[in-house]
Amino acid sequence: MTFSSASRPVRVGVQIAPQHSSYGTIRDTLAELEDLGVDIAFNWDHFYPLSGEPDGLHFEGWTMLAAWAEQTSRIQFGPLVTCNSYRNPDLLADMARTVDHISAKDGAEGRLVFGIGSGWFERDYDEYGYEFGTAGQRLDALSEALPRIEARWAKLNPTPTRDIPVLIGGGGEKKTLRIVAEHADIWHSFSDVETLTRKLAVLREWTDKVGRDFSEIEISTGVAGADGTRQPALEQQLELGVTLFTLGVTGPDIDMQAVRDLVKWRDSI
Secondary structure: OOOOOOOOOOEEEEEEOOEOOOHHHHHHHHHHHHHHOOOEEEEOOOOOOOOOOOOOOEOOHHHHHHHHHHHOOOOEEEEOOEEHHHOOHHHHHHHHHHHHHHOOOOOOOOOEOEEEEOOOOHHHHHHHOOOOOOHHHHHHHHHHHHHHHHHHHHHOOOOOOOOOOEEEEOOOOOOHHHHHHHHOOEEEEOOOHHHHHHHHHHHHHHHHHHOOOHHHOEEEEEEOOOHHHHHHHHHHHHHHOEEEEEEEEOOOOOOOHHHHHHHHHHHHO
16 A cells, blocks of 8 residues: 655754763754755653663753754754653653743754654653653553644744644554644654554544545654665665655764765765
């Protein structure tokens, strides 16, 4: 089954993992991404590394995003993804609105992409004193939080510079994809081609149920593998309707060649 998104441009995202690097290295990497023509830079919302040394260097995501907003002038940016559990939804909305305004330069709109998910990394919860609960409870909390976030954006003075695009990460077919259908401008999934095909069909069912136009949702996926092994999968995902392809990079030594390869592939389409 093919889901065409021919009217939407193909974009490249790069997630800079805020781990195992000095902030200076992260800042320089972001500058290089903008110079290379990457469309979106992401970090993540965790308190400890997700790979490598568990207690290695690590930085908090949202304060970093405020710095990124000031540093950059063209590239979009955001968390991939914010953990809904860690902040009051109204506060989170206010933070996002503020960061979006910081990023608005020379009269242009802001550039924040508001990525959010229900949370999964139990160590974050245990170490920082949040209740982990169950996956279902965390998804229910996300479902309750998003209307509050959207309502708070409408009440703030000043309001956001534009309708901040909401990216929702996750692939659960009973709850997560329903939430995507209701609220997301972008759906992000780390799925192989077979899994993505099935989940897109489920998402279409949910958009039909909630009365949403499926084509309004941009499809995003993670990119893995070296260029020679990656390109067939990229072409298959593109055929399915994926238009945002996101590659992860991490310290201590960040190799930008894979980013250059992905940008080159985007530009060849």
